[in-house]
Amino acid sequence: MSEVSDLPDSDDPGAWIGWTTIQQAIASDPVRSAWVSANAGSGKTHVLTQRVIRLLLAGARPSAILCLTYTKAAASEMSNRVFERLADWVVLDDDDLSRRIMQIEGTAPDRIKLAEARRLFAKALETPGGLKIQTIHAFCEALLHQFPLEANVAGHFSVLDDRAAAALLSDARRALLTATAPEEGSVLAEAFASVLNLGDESGLENLLGDIVANRNAIRRFTAVAEQQGGVDVVLRKRLGLAADDTEKGIAAQYWPLPGLSGGTLELYLSLADQKGGAKAQEVAYGLRLAGREPDDARRAAMLEKIFLTAKGEPKTDSQFLVKAMLAEAPQLTEAVAAARAHVAASRDRLKLMRMHGATQAALVLADRLNHDYEELKKQRSQLDFEDLITRTADLLTKSGVGPWIHYKLDRGIDHILVDEAQDTSPIQWSVIQSLAEDFFSGESARPIVRTLFAVGDEKQSIYSFQGARPERFSEESDRTRRRVSDSGQSFSSVRLPLSFRSTADVLEAVDEIFRTVDNARGLSAVGEPVVHRSSRIGHPGAVDLWEMVAPEAVVKEEDWTAPFDATPESAPAAILARRIAHSIGALVGRETIVDKGKERLIEAGDILVLVRKRDAFVNALTRALKRRGDIPVAGADRLVLTSHIAVQDLLALGRFLLLPQDDLSLAAVLKSPLFDLSEEDIFAAAALRGDNESVWSHLKKFAADGNERFRAAVEKLDLFLRQAKNLSVHDFYARLLGSHGGRRQFLARLGTEVSDILDEFLTFTLDHESAGLPGLQSFVSTLELEAPEVKREQDKGRNEVRIMTVHASKGLEAPIVFLVDGGSKAFTHTHLPKLRLIETDPDEPPMPAWVPVADLANSLTQNDAARIQILAEEEYRRLLYVAMTRAADRLVVCGYRGVRANNDSWHMMISTALSEGHPHVEAASFSDPDGEWPGIRWRVPRVERSFERISRSETRDNEEALPAGLLQPLPPQAELPRPLSPSGAGTIIDEDEGGLVVASPLFSEKQRSDRSLEKGRLLHRMLQALPDIPPEERPGAAQRYGERAARFWPEAERRKLVDSVLKLLDEKDLQPVLGEQARPEVSIMGTLMLDGRRYAVSGRIDRLAVLADRVVILDYKTNRVPPVTEETIPFAHRAQLAIYREILAPLYPGKRIDCMLVYTENASLYTLSEKALGLALAGLKTK
Template identity: 40%
Template sequence: MSTPQVRTGPQVTAADPKVSVWVSANAGTGKTQVLTDRITRLLLEGVRPERILCLTFTKAAAAEMATRLSERLGAWAVAGENDLKAEISALLGKPPEDDLLAPARRLFAETLDVPGGLKIRTIHAFCESLLGRFPVEAGIAPHFSVIDERTAAELMAEARNHLLGQAVQENSGDVTRALRLMATLLNEEDFTRLMTDLSSKRSHLRGLFIRHGSAQGVIEAARRAMGLKQGESAQSIIEEACKDACFDTQALMAAAEALLQGTPKERKLAAAFQAFLKSDISARCQQFEDVYQLVFLTKTNTGRKTLMTKKIAEAHPDGLQAMLDEQTRLITINERIRAARIFQASEALIHIGLRLLDTFENLKEARALLDYDDLILKARDLLQTEGGASWVHYKLDGGLDHILVDEAQDTSPEQWDVIKELAGDFFAGVGAREGERTVFAVGDEKQSIYSFQGADPFMFGHMSDFFKNLASNAGKVFSPVELERSYRSTKSVLRTVDDVFSHDTARQGLTFNNKPITHHWARDGQAGLVELWPTMKPGEAIEVKPWDAPIDRVALDSPEDRMARRIADTISGWRESGEELASAGRPIREGDIMILVRQRGSFAEKMVNTLKQRGIPVAGADRMVLTEQLAVMDLIALGRFLLLPEDDLTLAVVLKGPLFGFNDNNDLFPLCFERPGTLWAALKAAAASNPKYAEADERLSEFLGRADFMPPFEFYARLLGPEGGRRQLLAHLGTEADDPIDEFLGLALDYEREHVPSLQGFLSWIEAGRTQIKRDLEMGQGKVRVMTVHGSKGLQGNIVFLPDTCSVPKAQHEPKLRWVDDPEEALLWAPHKDQEESLTAALSEEATDKRAQEYRRLLYVAMTRARDRLYIGGWEGKNKPHEDCWYNLIETAFEGVAQDVTLASGETVLRVSNQQDEKPDGKPEDDVAGPGTPVTLPDWALQPPAAEPEPSTPLSPSRLSEDNEPTVRSPFDGDDGDRFKRGTLIHRLLESLPSISQGLQRAAAAKYLSRPIHSLDADQQNAITDEVMAVLENPEFATLFGPDSLAEVPISGTIGGRSVSARIDRLAITDDEITIIDYKTNRPPPINPDGVAPAYLGQMALYRALLRLVYPGRPVSCILAWTDGPRLMSLPDDILDQYAP
C-alpha cells in the first residue's frame, strides 16, 4: 500500500462518527476525502451500511466517492498488518486497537453484500428510490417514469397549446380575459419564457395556493402587496385624481398664467396645463398620463428638477409652490397607477399560471410521469404527511442513523426540507435516545453558483444554525469545522485569491458573516504564477460597401479573435520550447491546460477553432447544442432535402458537405450557374455526362426511395453504418463528431419509442428540442479543455486561462417574477422595467444584487481551479468594462503586489509568482499521455473472437438425458399423488428446514405444507412431513446438514467445450474433502449404485467435474440421498468415471 496521507486536526474532527459536524471547506481542501473518511469511520464503528445515507450533488460525485471507498476497503482486505495499522492510524488520528483490524478487513465484503450497495447517490436518485418504494403513500402511480428536461418541455408546450385551445372555445372567463391582456403585453417568445420561469417556480406557486386556499386567495395577496383596495384599478385611480376636489385648481391656473410669460418651452407646457384644467373629467382622464403628468414628472416617475425658470419663480412664488405640491401628489398617484397595472398583470399571470400548471400536472399524471422537480416535491410531501417520515424510516430497514450531505451550499430549500424530515427524529423523542445518530454536511458558500437550479447560499448557514439548535436542545454535540488548508493550488494562486476578495466590493455575497477569506497552502515550495494581461481593445470598424459580396468582405479583427490567438500562441510557444511544469518536473502537456469562460458563446467556438488551426489537441467544449454541430447539421440537411427535393439551398448544402464532398468552383458552380430549373433537376440532367454527378444522383435517388417508408433510426443507422456515412463525416470533421452522431442516433431511437415514426416529425422534433450534449472532461485526455466555469466545478487544471473577465451578467436575462415574503407571501409580475413601482423595483434591485453576488462567487470558483498557473485576460467592447467586472476586481488586487514584467513580445504584464524551492510534488506521469504517444495494441485486439462453444445455451446436468428414466411404482399401487409436486416440496423443505432449530422443524414443515396452494390433504401432508423429518433426524445425515454445509449452491463452468450451469442440492466443504449431495425422491429407490439410472449418474459426474475445477487437488465424493427410507448411497468413482464428460 502507498504511504498513508496524514490528516490535519480539522479533517480528523470532521470525520468523527460520534458527533454531528458542519464543515465549511475552502476550494481544494479535500472535502471528498473527508466524506470518504467519515463513511469509513462509521463502518469501523459498526454502523450497518444500510443505515448510512450520503447525498451528493452530481452522479459523477457519487460514483467518485463510491469508487474511492471501494478501493480503500478493498486494499484493507488484503493489506499487511503493519500497513493496515498505519492506514487506520492516519484515519483515526491515533493508533488503532488490535481487535479493530479484523473488522476492518471484513468491511469490503460487508459493503458488497448490502442490497443495492451503499446509499451514496444524488438527492434526486434517492427521492426516486423512495417514491418507488412508497408510491401509494406518495399518491403516485407505482409504475411511474422519470422524464428529462426535454420531455418536460414538450409536455409544457402541449399544456400551453391545450390552454390556448380552451381559451378560444370558452371565449370568456378569467383565463380568456387574462390571455387577451397578456397579448397586449408580450410577444409569443416572451410569453413562452415567462411560462417557463413560472413552471420552474411551480412549487412556490403551489405553496401560495395552499397557504391562501384558492386562486382568488393568491390574487388577493397580490392586491394587498400592492396596497390596493378592493375594486381599485388604474382607471379608477386616474378618475379620482382628475376630480377638482383633489387639487387646487385656482392656484394651478395662476401658475399656468405665470408660465405663459416664460420661455417658449414654458409657454407650451402652460398651454397644455391650462387645457387640462379647463377640460371635463372625461377629457382630463384621457390627457392625464400622456400630457398632464409630463408637465411635472419624467417618464421614470421622478419630479422634474425645473418647473419654472428662476425669474418667473421669484416673481410668482405661490405658483411655484402650487406646482411643487402637485408634483408631489402626482408622484404618489403615479405610484398607485403603476401598482394597479402591476396587479392587473399579476392577476392575469396567476389565472393563466395556475391553469397551465394544472394542465401540465394532469398530463403527467395521466401518463404516470414525474419530472426532476416532482421527485423532490413529492418526496417532501410524503415525508411531511402525518407519520410519513416515521413510516419511511421504519420500512427503510429500520431507518437511517447517519445522513451526509455533499456540496451543501448548492442544496435548494425544497431539498433541505427532505433532509430535515429524514433527520427530524435524530435529536428528539425516542430517536434521540437510540444511540448516536448524526448529521454531517460539507460545503462552501463561496462556491454556490447554481441559483438557476434553486440553490440559495444563505441556506448553508441557516441550516447549520437549525441543526445546531436541535442538537443543543437534545444535549448532543454539534461541531462546526473549517477546512482552510488547500492541497490544490500553489502559494501564488491562493495569495492572489485572498487579495482579490480582501476588498469589500469583491467579498460581497461570498460569505455572510463578514469573516475575511483566508487560504493556507499545503504545497510549500512549489512554483506558482498568476499573470494579468492587458485587455484587448476593439479595432477600428471596417467600412463595408453595400455592393460588396460576402466573400469580398474583410473579416473584422475582433478583440475576441485576438484573445483566442494570444492563448493559442502561448500554448504553441510552450510546445515548441519544451516549457517545464516545475511542480511535476516535466514539460507542459496539453492535458494540463484548462480554458474557462463565463458563459458559452462565440468565444468558446473561436478558441476551439484557433487551437485546431495551430494543431493543438483540444477536447472541444464541455457542453454543446446538438443541432449546432456540423455533423448533425449535415444529417438534418439531408433529411430536409429528402422531404423537399426542390429546396435548392438545402441540396447545395448537402452536396458541399462531407457526404458528397462537392467543390464550390469545380462541382457546384457549373451545376448551379444559369440552370433552367431546380438544382435537383440540373443534377439529374448532368449525371449522364459526369461520373461524380451520376454517383450523387444515384445515392440521393436511393435515399429518396426509402425515406418515405423507413423509420428515421433505421434510415440514418444504415446511412452512417454500412454505407460509410460516419466514416465520411469523421474524415472531414474529426473524432469529436463521434459524440454528436451517437446522440443523434440515440434521439432517433427515443423518438420512435414515443411518437409515430416519420422523417418530417423527427426532424421537427429534434430541431425544436435544442438537445445539449454534456461531455466528460474530468480527465485531461491529453487535450486542452475549453469549458464554462460552471462546468469546471469540482475539476482542476495545472494551468488555467481566464480570458472572459470583462463581461458581466445582463439584466434582461433575469426572470421577471417577483416573490414577496413580507408581510405575507405573494407573487407579482411587472411586465416592463420602466413601469415598476417601489416594491417591485426594490425586489428587482435585490435580484440584481443577488446576481452580482453569484457573479463574484463564480470568479472565486474560476480562480481556484488552477493548481500552478493562472493567466487572466479580457477583451473590451464599444463601452468600457463595468467597474466591478472580474478584470477590474483582479487588477485592483494586483496594485502594489504584482510586478511589471516585459515579455519577449515587448508587452508588459502584471505577475505574481514564486519559484520552485522544493522537490516536485507532482508525478512526471500526472495527466494522461498526450495524443502523440504511440499506443501498441495487444495481439488479441486485432484478431476476431473465437466462435461460441456449442451448445450456446448452458447445459443443465439435471436435464442431461431423457433416456433411461428411472422406474416408478405402478399407478395401481396407490401412490401418494403427483410425484413431481411431491419431489418439489421435499426439495424445498430439505433446503429450508436445516436453518431452523431442530425442535421447530416439524411444526414449520406442517405449516408450510398446509398452505392451500399446495392442494394436499392431511394424509399427504403427514406423509411428506414424515419423509423429510426422517432424513433430517437421521444421525447418519447430521454432517450433511451441519453448519459447514450449503443449500442450493449455483455453479457453472465449461467442460469439454460445453457450457454447464447447475444447482447442487447440498454441498459440504471441509479442508479434506468436498461432498456433493443430491436428493432423490423416487419410490422405491434402487438397492445399490448399479441400479441408479444413467441420467442420475451422468448428472453427478458433471457435478464432480465442475467441483474439481473449483477445488483442484481436493477429493470430491458424490452421494445420493434417497428420501424413501431414508438412506444415503455413495457413488463409487469407478462408476462415475464411466459417465465423465
C-alpha cells in the same frame, strides 16, 4: 457540541498540515454530526470518503449510509474511492492495514477490527441495497418507487429526461393555444386576449417560456392561494390593494391633491401667475387643465406629467416654486411636497393594480398549462426531475402519511452525508432535514448515534439558476447545530483552508483580491474572511495579468466576402484569441510544471481556458489553435446538436431522401464530406438546368452522359434512397456512417471532435425510435424542432486544450488556466425576467408577478430588481473565485471589451487589487507576432526546491502502443459450448425416466396425484427453511408450517409429514449441510468436457457446505420413487451430482467432495460412493 479551533498562528507548512489532519479527523468522526466549509482544492472528497469508511469501521450497516452528491460523476468518483480503499485492505498484511486504520482513526486496531476491516469490501458489495452514494434525484426516485401509493404516483413510473420533458411541455403549450379558440368568452379566452393585448405574440411566447421555467413555484403559490381565498384575494393582499380597488377607482383618487386643494391651490395658482417663473406658470396651467378634465384616467396622466419625471421620479421643488413665491407663502413647500408624494403613491398603486390584472391573466394561462402538462405526464406514468424532489418533499411532510414514512425509513437510514451543500436548493434541504428529523428527536426506532454531515463552500455557490441559495449553507448549519445540541449529541463546525491543489502564488492572489470588502461581498453569509494556505511548498507558480484588449479607434475595412456573422480579425475577441493561442504554443512542450512531485513538460491537456459565457471568442480561439496545427483542442463543452455542420449535413440528406426535388438540401449534401463536390460542380448541376427541372434530374443526366464524379454521386444517392425506404432511421444512418464510410469522411474534413457529435446523433436516432413515431419524416421534424443540447465531457486524459464556461469547470482543475473576461456587466436590466417571483412574505411561497412592459413597473418590482441585481453581482464575484481556484500552478488573467469599459469587471477587480507597488507585483510586457502588450506579473517568494525531471514518454502513463492485432480482422468466433442442465443430464443419453415418477393408483401412468405433488412440495420447502432455524425450535416451526400449509390434510398424515422431516434433519450424516457453513439454493455455472465436446453447465444446488476438509453437496428429489439401494438410484440423478462435483473440484483443490440425495417421498438419505459417481460420469462420456 464542538467548534473548530482557531487557525494556526504559524506559517510553517508542517503546522498547517498537522492542524488540517486534526480537522479532517473531527469531520470524519462517525459519532458526531459535522458541517465542513472546505476551500477549493482542500480535499472535501477525501473527507467524505474517510467519513464513510470510518462509519463502516464503527459498525454502521452499508445500507444505512446515505451519501447525496450533486452529480452522477461525483457519486461515481466517490463510490470508486471508497471501494478502491476497501479493496486494498483485503490484501494488505496486518502491519500495513493496522497503519492505514490508525491514520484515519488515531488508534491502533485490535485483531477483531483488522478482521472486520478486511470483510468490509465484501460486506459493502453484498449488503442488499449496498452503499447508497447517489444524487438526490436518484434517491428521491427510489423512495417514490418504494412508497408509490403514499406519494400518489404510478408504481411503475419512469423519469423524463430533459429532452422528453421539453417535448411534453411543447405538447402542453400547443394544447393551451388550441383550447382558447373554442372557449370564446371563457376565463381562459379572456386571459389569453389580455396577455396578447399587453405583450403581443412575442410577449405571449416569452410568458409561456417563463411559466414553464417556474411552473413548480407557480403551482405552490396557487395551491396556497386557493386555501387562503383564491388567487385574486392573495394577490391583492400581497400588493397592498383593497378588495374593491380598480384602475378607474384609483385614477379617481388622484384628485383633489392633498396639500394643494381649496384655498391653498388658489394661492399657489395666483402666486405662480404673479411671481413664478416659466416653470411654475407651466405647472399652474397644467393644474387648471387637470381640474377641468372630466376623465379620471387622463387627469391622472396629466398630474403624473406635472409632478413626476419621465422615469417616475419626483421633480425637485425648483420646478414648482421660486423665492418670491416662498417669501410670501412659505407653507407652499409642504403643500407641494404633499401633493407630489400623493401623485407618486397613486401612480404606484395604479401600476400595482395594472400588474395585478396582468398577473392574474398570466396565472390563468399558467394554471391551464400546468394542468395539461401534469395530465400528459400522468397518462404516460412519468415524472420530471423537479417532480422527484417536490413529490418526495410532499411525501415526507404529508399529514397522516409522513409519520409512517419516517417510521419505515427510521429502520433504514442512520447517517446522511451531503456533498456540495452550498448548491443544495431550499426544497432539497427540506427533503434532507425531513429525513434527519428523527435523528435528534429522541424518538428514533433504534438507540444508536445517528448523524448528519454536510460539506461545501459558500464561495463556490454558482448555481442560483437551479435554485441554490448560498446563505442556506450557514442557515442549515445553525439549524442542525441547535437540533444536535438539544439532543445532547456532538456537533462540529469545521473549516479546511489548506489547499492541496494550487500553489501559493495563485492562492495569495485570491486572498489579496477578496481582501477588499466590496470584492468579498457575497462570498460568505457571515462575513468570514477569505483565507487560503498551500501545501505545495516550494512549487513554482505564477499569476499574470494582461492588459484588456480594447476595440481599435478606427475600424479597418473587412473582407466583404467573409460570412456576415464571422468575427473580424481586428475584433478584440479575435486579437485576444491569437494572443492566447501563441502563448499556449510557447508553453506546450517547452516549459515545465511540477506534477506529483516531479517536473515535466507542459502538455495541451494541462491547459484550461475559462470564459463567462459561450460567445464569439470561443470560436475565435478554437479556430486560432487549429490554425497552428500543433495544439490539439477540444470542441465546445456544450453544443446544440443541430448547430453542428455534420448534423446539418445529415439532416439535409434526410430532407433530400424524403423529397428528392428539394434542391437546396441536395446541394448541401453534395457539398458535404459525404460527396465532397466542389462549388463549381454544384454550380454546373444547378445553374445549367432547365426552368422546371430539379437539380436531382439534371444530376442524373450528367451521370448518364459519362461524368464520373456525378455518376458516383448519383449511384450513392440511389443506394441511399433505396435503403432509406427499407431500413429504420437508426439502421440507415448507422450504415451510412459505418460501412459506407461516412464517419471516416466527416473525420477527415472536420477533425476528431466530430466523432462525439456523430455518436450523439446516432443516440438520438435510437431514442427517437424507442419513444417517437417511426419513419424518417418524423425523425427529421423532431430533431429540427427539439434541437437537443449535447453536453460533452472534456476529459484531461484526451490531452487537448479545453475551453469551457466557469460554470462547466466546477469540480475540475488544470495546471494552467487562462481566465478570459469578456468585459460584460454582471447584471443589466435586460436580464430581468418578465415573470418574476417576488418574496413579499418570508413564510409564504414567492408571489408571481408578470411585468410585460416597463409601464407596469412599480415600487415592488423596482425593489425586487435591486435585490436581483445584488444577488447577480454577488454570484458574479463567486464565479471569479471559482475560476481563479481552478488553477493549480499558473493563472493568466486577460480579457477584451467593447467601446465602454466596465469598471466592475473581473479584470478591473484583479488589476485594482494586484496593483503596481505591491511587493509581489512587477510590471511586465508580453508579445506575440502581432506585437506587444503590457501587464503585470504576480510572484510570491518561495523556498527554492529541485524536482526530479521526467521525460515526455513518462508523463503519459496511460499512453501505450496500440495492440498489434487491433486493426486486423477478428478471428472466427469460437463455437459456443452446448448448454447442459445437470438436472436433465440424462437427456444427452436419451434415457427414459418413465417409472421414476410417483404414480397414483387412481390415475394413469402419465398423471400425478395432487396429494403426492403437494406432499413433495411441502417436504422440499420444509427442508429448505428448517435448517436455518435452531434445532430446539424446529419442531414447533415445522408443526406451525404444517398446520398452515396442509390445513386440509388429515391430522395423522400431517403429523407423519412433520415427523419424517424432523427425523431426516436429525440424521448424523446430514448435519454438515445443516450448519452455519452451509448455504441454500447455490447457483453454479461452468463448462464440462464430455466425449471431446464442451458443454456449458448451469444449475442450482439445493444445499452446499464448505468445510475444513471437504465439500458437501445435497440435492432434494421430489415426486420420485425412492430407490432401494445405491445401484437402483436413477442414472440421471447420479449424473447430476457427478456433474456438480466435476464443476466444483477446481474451486476447492485438496478437498473431498461428498454428494448426497434426499428423496422426499419417504424422507430417505443416500450418500453416493466414489464408484457410483465415477460410473455416472463415465456413462455420460460414452453415450
